[in-house]
Amino acid sequence: xxxxxxxxxxxxxxxxxxxxxxxxxxxxxxxxxxxxxxxxxxxxxxxxxxxxxxxxxxxxxxxxxxxxxxxxxxxxxxxxxxxxxxxxxxxxxxxxxxxxxxxxxxxxxxxxxxxxxxxxxxxxxxxxxxxxxxxxxxxxxxxxxxxxxxxxxxxxxxxxxxxxxxxxxxxxxxxxxxxxxxxxxxxxxxxxxxxxxxxxxxxxxxxxxxxxxxxxxxxxxxxxxxxxxxxxxxxxxxxxxxxxxxxxxxxxxxxxxxxxxxxxxxxxxxxxxxxxxxxxxxxxxxxxxxxxxxxxxxxxxxxxxxxxxxxxxxxxxxxxxxxxx
Amino acid sequence: xxxxxxxxxxxxxxxxxxxxxxxxxxxxxxxxxxxxxxxxxxxxxxxxxxxxxxxxxxxxxxxxxxxxxxxxxxxxxxxxxxxxxxxxxxxxxxxxxxxxxxxxxxxxxxxxxxxxxxxxxxxxxxxxxxxxxxxxxxxxxxxxxxxxxxxxxxxxxxxxxxxxxxxxxxxxxxxxxxxxxxxxxxxxxxxxxxxxxxxxxxxxxxxxxxxxxxxxxxxxxxxxxxxxxxxxxxxxxxxxxxxxxxxxxxxxxxxxxxxxxxxxxxxxxxxxxxxxxxxxxxxxxxxxxxxxxxxxxxxxxxxxxxxxxxxxxxxxxxxxxxxxxxxxxxxxx
Numbered sequence: 001x002x003x004x005x006x007x008x009x010x011x012x013x014x015x016x017x018x019x020x021x022x023x024x025x026x027x028x029x030x031x032x033x034x035x036x037x038x039x040x041x042x043x044x045x046x047x048x049x050x051x052x053x054x055x056x057x058x059x060x061x062x063x064x065x066x067x068x069x070x071x072x073x074x075x076x077x078x079x080x081x082x083x084x085x086x087x088x089x090x091x092x093x094x095x096x097x098x099x100x101x102x103x104x105x106x107x108x109x110x111x112x113x114x115x116x117x118x119x120x121x122x123x124x125x126x127x128x129x130x131x132x133x134x135x136x137x138x139x140x141x142x143x144x145x146x147x148x149x150x151x152x153x154x155x156x157x158x159x160x161x162x163x164x165x166x167x168x169x170x171x172x173x174x175x176x177x178x179x180x181x182x183x184x185x186x187x188x189x190x191x192x193x194x195x196x197x198x199x200x201x202x203x204x205x206x207x208x209x210x211x212x213x214x215x216x217x218x219x220x221x222x223x224x225x226x227x228x229x230x231x232x233x234x235x236x237x238x239x240x241x242x243x244x245x246x247x248x249x250x251x252x253x254x255x256x257x258x259x260x261x262x263x264x265x266x267x268x269x270x271x272x273x274x275x276x277x278x279x280x281x282x283x284x285x286x287x288x289x290x291x292x293x294x295x296x297x298x299x300x301x302x303x304x305x306x307x308x309x310x311x312x313x314x315x316x317x318x319x320x321x322x323x324x325x
Numbered sequence: 326x327x328x329x330x331x332x333x334x335x336x337x338x339x340x341x342x343x344x345x346x347x348x349x350x351x352x353x354x355x356x357x358x359x360x361x362x363x364x365x366x367x368x369x370x371x372x373x374x375x376x377x378x379x380x381x382x383x384x385x386x387x388x389x390x391x392x393x394x395x396x397x398x399x400x401x402x403x404x405x406x407x408x409x410x411x412x413x414x415x416x417x418x419x420x421x422x423x424x425x426x427x428x429x430x431x432x433x434x435x436x437x438x439x440x441x442x443x444x445x446x447x448x449x450x451x452x453x454x455x456x457x458x459x460x461x462x463x464x465x466x467x468x469x470x471x472x473x474x475x476x477x478x479x480x481x482x483x484x485x486x487x488x489x490x491x492x493x494x495x496x497x498x499x500x501x502x503x504x505x506x507x508x509x510x511x512x513x514x515x516x517x518x519x520x521x522x523x524x525x526x527x528x529x530x531x532x533x534x535x536x537x538x539x540x541x542x543x544x545x546x547x548x549x550x551x552x553x554x555x556x557x558x559x560x561x562x563x564x565x566x567x568x569x570x571x572x573x574x575x576x577x578x579x580x581x582x583x584x585x586x587x588x589x590x591x592x593x594x595x596x597x598x599x600x601x602x603x604x605x606x607x608x609x610x611x612x613x614x615x616x617x618x619x620x621x622x623x624x625x626x627x628x629x630x631x632x633x634x635x636x637x638x639x640x641x642x643x644x645x646x647x648x649x650x651x652x653x654x655x656x657x658x
Contacts, residue, residue, distance in 0.1 A: 048514035159602045189370040190541060194585035194598035201595070216515065219544075223587035223596065246589060260519035262544030264586055266567040269548035276523055277516045280484040 005036040005072075006178055006210045007060070012069035014052070014059045018285065027284050029055040031234040032069075034311070037178070042204065042211040044225030044242065046218055046257070048281055052234040053214045054101075057180040060212065061096055062089045074177065094124050097171035101183035103163035107155035113166055114151040117141065120173040140169040144199065161192035168199070178210045185220060197224055218261045222246055227317075230254050233284060233292035236311060240318040250320045253293045291323070299324040329401040332502055332535055333359040333382070333420075338395035340374075340381045349606045351377040353559035353614075354395070356633070359552075361502065364529065364536040366550030366567075368543060370603055374559035375539045379505045382537075383422055384412050417448040421496035425508035427488035431480040437491055438476030444498040463494040466531075468524060486517035490524065497528065505537045510545065522549060543586055547571060552639075555579045558604040558614030561633065565640035575642035578615045613645065621646055 012033050015026035030052045037043045045053045059066050068081035073092060077085050097120075100106035107116055117137050120126075127133040138148045144165040155163055164184060171179055181200065185193045197220060203209060215221045221228055222242050229239040230253065238251040249255045256275040263269055277296045282288055288295050294304040303323050311321040340352035352374045359365050369375040380386050382397055384407075396403045399419060407415065424430040432440060441460040445451055451459060457476075464472035467490040480488055489509060496504055506525065510518035522545065529536055538549055546553055547567060554564045555576065563576040574580045581599040601618035610616055616626040626645050633643040634651075 048516065161602060189603060190543070190582060191370060191585050191599035192603070194587075194596040195600075197587070198596055198598060218515070219587040219589070222589070223592050242592070246592075256516060260515045262518070262522070262542065262548045264543035264547050264571070264583070264588060266547045266571050269544075274519050274523065276519055280486055280517070281514075 004038065006039045006041075006074055007037040007212075008070075008072040009036065009060070010034045010070040010072075012056070012059065012071065013067040014055050014064055015067045020285065025285065026067075028234050028287060029284065030059060033231070033234075033236040035229055035236065035239060037210050037212065039177070039210055040204065040208050041227070042213050042225045044221035044228040045212060045214045045231065046216060046221050046228060047231035048216065048257075050233075050281060050284065051231045052284075053231050054182055056231070057098065057182050057212055057214050061093075061098055061180060094174045095177045096180070097174065097176040097178075098180045098182060099164075099167050099171050099184045102187055103160055103167055104187070106167055107163060109155055112152050112154055113141070113146075113158075116155065116166060117169045117173055120170060124174055126174065136173070140173055143172065143203070144169045145195075159192075160188050161195060164188060164196055165199070168196075168203075172203070172207075175207075176209070178212075180212045180214070182214045183216070184213075186215060186217065193220065200224060218246075218258065230257065233281065233287065235292055235308070236319075236321065237293065238318075238320050241316070244316070244318055248318075250314060250318065250325050251293075251322050252297050252299055252325065291321075330360070331358040331398070332361045332400060333537075334396075334398040334401075335378075335382070336396040336398065338378065338381060338397065339393045340377050340386065340390060341393040342387070342390040344389065344607075346607055350393075350609070351390070351559050351606060352381060353609075355554075355556075355559075355561050357552075357554055357561070357564060359503070359535050359537065361535055362529070362533045363551045364538060364549055366538045366540065366546040366553045367556060368540060368546050368553060369556035370541060372558075372603055372606060373556040375541075375556050376507055377559075378556070379422065379507050379537060379539050382505065383416055383420060385416075385422075414448075417444065417496075417501065418499045419501055420503040420505060421499075421501040422505040422507060423489070423492045423496050423509050426512050427485060427492050428480070428512075430492060431488060433480050435479075436476065437478055437480065437483070441476070441491070441495055441498065444495050448499040459498070460494075463498060464491070466497070466528070467491070467494045469494075484517075485513050486520060489513065489517075489521055493521075493524065493528070497532065497534075500532060501534060503535045503537060505539070507539045508541070509538075511540070511542070518545075525549070543582070555582070558609065559606060560614050560630075561641075561643065562615065563640075563642040563644075565637060565642075569637055569640040573637070573640070575636045575640065575647055576615075576644040577619045577621050577646060579642075581618075581620075613643075623649070 014030040015028050017024045018027045047053045058064050066079055071079040078087050114137050117140055118133055121133055141148050146165050185196050213224055225242045228242045228245045230237045232253050238254045249258055256277050259275040279296055290306050291304045291309055294300040309321045309323045311319055314320050335355055335357050338352055338355045342349045342351055355378055367375045381392055392405055397405050438460055442456040445456040445459050461472040464475055469475055469490055510521050550567055553567055553570045555562045557578050562578045584597040585599055599618055604614055612628050613626045613631050616622040631643045631645045633641050636642050636647055
């Protein structure tokens with residue numbers, strides 16, 4: 001069954017129980033977010049640390065059990081809290097994979113590269129003979145630009161950029177349709193970052209992959225994404241086409257986030273006016289009432305304190321959650 | 326007071342670390358000058374020697390590291406041979422440093438107030454109650470509200486941005502002439518990073534200190550610095566004003582670096598990465614450190630280290646391409 005979207009998420013909530021003294025209170029890591037991704041599209045997900053962007057990625061792959069909401073992948077409902085649907089994920093893991101942030105801790109130091117990349121093949125029994133397994137691994141290594149002779153080496157023998165390539169090869173091993181990339185270039189040096197970003201784009205073209213690209217570096221996200229979603233304290237603030245979002249941000253949080261990005265160009269840097277946000281992100285355990293951003297927002301009114309603004313379309317799929325803009 | 330033009334000058338600085346695999350020359354002949362009240366940016370990838378250069382100035386290298394050559398001139402005086410006591414007076418009062426990770430550079434078992442007062446009592450002859458007042462003053466200076474309450478708090482009770490503010494307050498306790506900031510905002514979120522950068526610029530205006538900004542982020546460098554040094558493999562590739570470096574880069578590495586970063590204007594184009602992997606300092610090439618990854622590398626690049634030559638009024642670069650171009654120009658004339 002095919003559909004317009006490869007992934008649809010509706011009203012997804014992910015709460016974690018946290019002990020606070022004698023009481024257990026919910027930490028609302030992701031609170032009521034909805035979005036969708038088309039086949040072959042990259043959705044960038046940005047936000048500050050603690051805003052829940054990584055949790056979204058992990059919940060989609062069901063590394064966490066969602067609290068409520070609905071997840072539809074390629075026409076199949078994977079999770080629906082209202083209709084009590086909760087499918088077994090094993091067969092779907094062949095189609096959804098993940099690349100992790102830290103290429104140092106996400107690879108087992110006791111396994112050779114061959115075994116790391118071969119593990120998903122073993123789990124899903126994707127080969128009929130040992131020779132076929134080996135050939136597949138070599139092919140994958142070449143796809144991501146690794147020297148096939150290095151198959152018997154251990155992860156620590158590689159540099160950061162090469163390790164990230166191993167992580168990508170592992171994700172590609174099962175030939176997925178959708179990959180969650182959780183800050184895949186944040187730990188890399190600038191010159192290596194460009195190599196890996198290019199590779200993500202090439203793989204997408206060759207294999208028609210869809211990405212959820214989670215990162216905090218807005219310039220990288222803008223480069224790789226078709227659309228960008230901005231999160232703050234577990235809530236979705238704005239989603240738009242990437243150029244639209246960069247040129248015409250509507251939400252006050254997006255505006256200040258964009259103005260805070262240091263631009264590598266002295267002339268623009270001298271001219272630009274930064275919107276400096278006051279204070280820090282509130283603790284997710286002491287979430288402000290109404291709009292979570294109101295405590296740092298220049299435009300905050302009484303209405304913002306009373307109610308969470310609805311997530312509405314402002315034309316051409318530019319969705320914003322704000323009362324005043 | 327003697328006459329000096331530069332508050333700090335590095336002449337051919339070498340720093341070596343002893344390791345089991347042989348000596349590693351992490352800083353290999355670094356020259357630069359810093360005028361009072363200016364901001365100097367040192368930019369480079371991990372392992373380029375940018376942090377080690379900063380630590381060498383402060384002489385806070387690890388046990389196996391030492392300055393193996395060159396001079397560090399503070400107000401015209403060479404401080405490399407100073408003894409421990411002289412250096413103790415130098416650190417904090419003349420030059421202070423703030424580190425990347427404000428979580429690990431504050432002591433978790435002492436209160437903010439204790440740690441701030443420690444710095445004040447150690448470096449000035451203020452009495453205890455005066456130190457308390459000064460600590461409050463400093464916290465207000467770096468934009469922390471309710472300083473009395475904060476003095477009694479412990480590092481874990483503060484957010485990352487707050488902790489970095491405390492670190493800055495501590496570094497400014499004795500009003501140093503130079504503040505070295507080693508990746509001060511790398512561990513922080515963009516909106517907090519903007520706050521801290523703004524604070525540093527404000528404080529520089531108020532107190533008139535010079536800042537040395539060590540970072541890998543070209544964006545931070547562009548918005549903060551008057552002068553920039555680009556380092557690769559322990560050597561200086563290029564130095565000049567911000568405009569020199571960003572608008573007329575004259576070293577292949579700087580050019581590659583600028584091409585490889587995504588910007589607002591090139592979002593539809595493919596990025597042009599620098600090929601290969603970062604250099605291994607144990608296995609340095611004989612010639613230019615960058616030549617194994619350089620697209621324009623010539624035979625001479627493999628054999629000989631390029632000299633630093635002047636390519637503009639304020640602009641120096643160490644690349645054979647410039648020397649070749651200059652020779653061609655001379656020949657044509």
